[in-house]
Amino acid sequence: MRIKVHCQNRVGILRDILELLVAYGVNVSGGEVGGEHGDAIYLRCPNLINLQFQALVPKFETVAGVFGVKRVGLMPSERRHMELNALLGALEFPVLSIDMGGSIVAANRAAAQLLGVRVDEVPGIPLSRYAEDFDLPQLVRANRSRINGLRVKVKGDIFLADIAPLQSEHEDSEAMAGAVLTLHRADRVGEHIYNVRKQELRGFDSIFQSSRVMAAVVREARRMAPLDAPLLIEGETGTGKELLARACHLASPRGQSPMMALNCAGFSESMAETELFGYGPGAFEGARAEGKLGLLELTSGGTLFLDGVAEMSARLQAKLLRYLQEGCFRRVGSDEEVYLDVRIICATQVDLSELCARGEFRQDLYHRLNVLSLHIPPLRECLDGLAPLVEHFVDQASRQIGCALPRLTPDAMARLSQYHWPGNVRQLENVLFQAVSLCDGKWVKPEHIRLPDYGVRQPLGDFSLEGGLDDMVGRFEKAVLEQLYAAHPSSRLLGKRLGVSHTTVANKLNQYGIGQRQ
Template sequence: MRLKLTCQNRIGILRDILALFADYGLNVLRGEVGGEANNTIYLHVPNMLRMQLSTLKPALEEISGVFKVIRVSLMPTERRHLELNALLSSLSDPVMSIDMDGRVVAANRAAGKLLGVRIDEVPGLALTRHIQDVDLPDLIRRNNARVNGLRLRVGDETFLADIAPLHTENEDVASLAGAVVTLHRADRLGSRIYQVQRTEVRGFEAIFQASRQLSAVVKEARRMAPLDAPLLIEGETGTGKELLARACHLASPRGQAPFMALNCAGLPESMAETELFGYAPGAFEGARPEGKLGLLELTSGGTIFLDEVGEMSPRMQVKLLRFLQDGGFRRVGSDEETFLDVRVICATQQDLPALCSEGRFRHDLFHRLNVLSVQIPPLRECLDGLEELARHFLERAVRQIGARVRDISPEAMARLRGYHWPGNVRQLENVLFQAVSLCDGEVIEAVHLRLTGEAREDGLESIDLAGSLGDIHDEVERRVLARLYPDFPSSRLLARRLGVSHTTIANKLKRHGIGQE
């Protein structure tokens, strides 16, 4: 158990507090002093029971200078350690801290993988085993300043290293304690520069609005962005739901606070719960001794984006509903309440009202999430902006690949217009990137476009024509529905795609046994 004591900063107060714990036969494993005026004492008493706390708390508050005693989930250094670990783990580049003997003090997972060791084996590892052409401690002493772009060989790979020296007090050589080394793969430098270019344009300006319909959606989202209420974004896969969510976050009063995203699809319930809500120290076998902060706590004051919220398990739906109601939740393995101020933006490509009617999604949660809502149209409904969007993606691919392609032929553009785009804008970007990589000339031709499913053969030659016209019609109808259902996996989405009523499609799917599994 961890306690926080707000108290007077006087001589002997810690001795009086610890003496009381000794009288009760309780061992204080660790203590920290904090607060702006050193007026807060944190104590870790691992063997203390809740019943003992109820007895000990009044006695502690009777000590002269002790004003308040409360239970907390983490010590300050434990919280800083968790936040640092979370930050390092989010970096894809290898990052390590070294001392002035050239030994690794700490590293992230990417660095451990590069060095071929587990994270717990990193401390004390000598870098001379992996970097032999440069004496890093000597380099740090000689420069005593930040070094950027130093070419290093680590094993069989070449990296560009950024080295930031660490000082204990002054910035002289005598106070050097080591350095933080960040490694960038030299062969990926071009793509890294391109990624920086891609993220220069942020917010709503990053959303291409050539289509009148999409422009109207962005205008609607701009009005909703500053409102501090849950937002539900609906749209098919590849329409840019996360991009719109980020834009709404940046345009809100929370724009300078963190934005975190969690895809709820495909995650086991236990993993989704610990990712979102975190877990307490020693919550389960294999858990970190210090526990783990969830995305909600890392997003405090900012915005959490939950993609594919329709895939949430019933247990997760209950915990999310509770958080939306009063801002409180419990970490896995903890009975302590944590309260946070976080805006929730959700996205789904499923028909949530239909899931509610089927009992797979909570009605009360749907109404909590649907305070504000926006529907992103599929690409096939925005063809008035297709040509301009295609040329935009063409220019982007040309910059990244370094090709000499300049244009798209009319025949290729006609194929793009005639395609049904099940993957929407993301698929269009990928198709044009591939076309640029395949093209040897300066113009993208129709032959360079790889459009999935465009040329599938399900014609009359594969249909039994021996039956009646009604039988033949039913077979053709069944094949059409079976082909489209994976791209539009609900009766409402499929009905919208085919331009008929939801009831008609629901009856036909049931009759043909499509989607029943």
């Protein structure tokens, strides 16, 4: 058990507290002084049980200068350690702490993967075992200042290294404790710069609003963003639900606080529960001895984004509902109530009301989440704003690839306009990146735009039998040409596919308005 004693900062108060615990046979295995003004003492008491603690509470209050005592889940140093581990673990690039003997002291998960060892095996390994011709301690002693972009070879691959010395307030090199080494793959620096540039536009400014429908959604979102209530965002895959959620967070009073995201569909029930709510010390076999903070605690005061909330298990639904109702929860394997202030924004690809009607989602939770709601339309309903969006993605792709800015031919633009876009804006961005990488000149042509046929509606799926035979044959002919034109975007290619002359196909395409510039 861990306890916090709120007390006066006076000489001898710790001795008086310890004497009381000794009198009751309570062992103290660790302690820390904390609080804003050193007015709290934290003690780790392994053999202290709850009944004994309840009996000791009034005894504590008889000690001069003690104002109160309560149980806590973590010591301050344990919490800092867990937060640091969580932050380092979230970084996608390798980070290592090196001492002045050239040995690795600590590393994040990305660094351990690079070295091919477990994180717990890292301490004590010499950096020279993996880095060629790189004496980091000597470099730190010689420079005594931060170094950025130094080329180093680690396990045969070239990295650009940022080196931050760990130095005490003394200026002599002997006082240096080592350095923190951050590695960036040289072949991905361009991508890193592109991603940084991509984040320059933040909030609602980063959402393209060239379509009238999408502009209306953003206007609604701007009005809802400052309201401190749960928000439910509905939309198909690839429509930008997380982007809209982040924009709402940044435009809210919580915008300067953290925002964390969890994909509910990407974890098993037990893993999702520990990721979201964390777990107490020694909660289960294989758990960390100090426990783990969940995303809710790491997001305290900010916004938590739950993607794919429809995939949440019944157990997690009940636990999330309790938090929304009472503002508190319990970590896995702990009976301590944790009270937090976090705004919840959820996203779903499916209609939650239908799941409620089928008994697959809690109706009370649905009403708690659906206080505010936004629906992002699919790309096929926003084609009036397609041209500026295409121009934007082509410009981004050319910057990332490092090539001249190409333009789309009218036929290529028509090909994009006639596609059904099951992957929406994300698919459009990926298709255009591939097209820019394939084109070898100033023009993106139809053959550079590779679109899969999955999800294409079959021509007879909702075929009308109204009118005479000529009307029905005409409608069928148009449907066939529309579907095949996506894969054969010229009259010659389509004529060869159908076994007729390109003149016949060109006349038919002109008759039905297929392939004409929008």
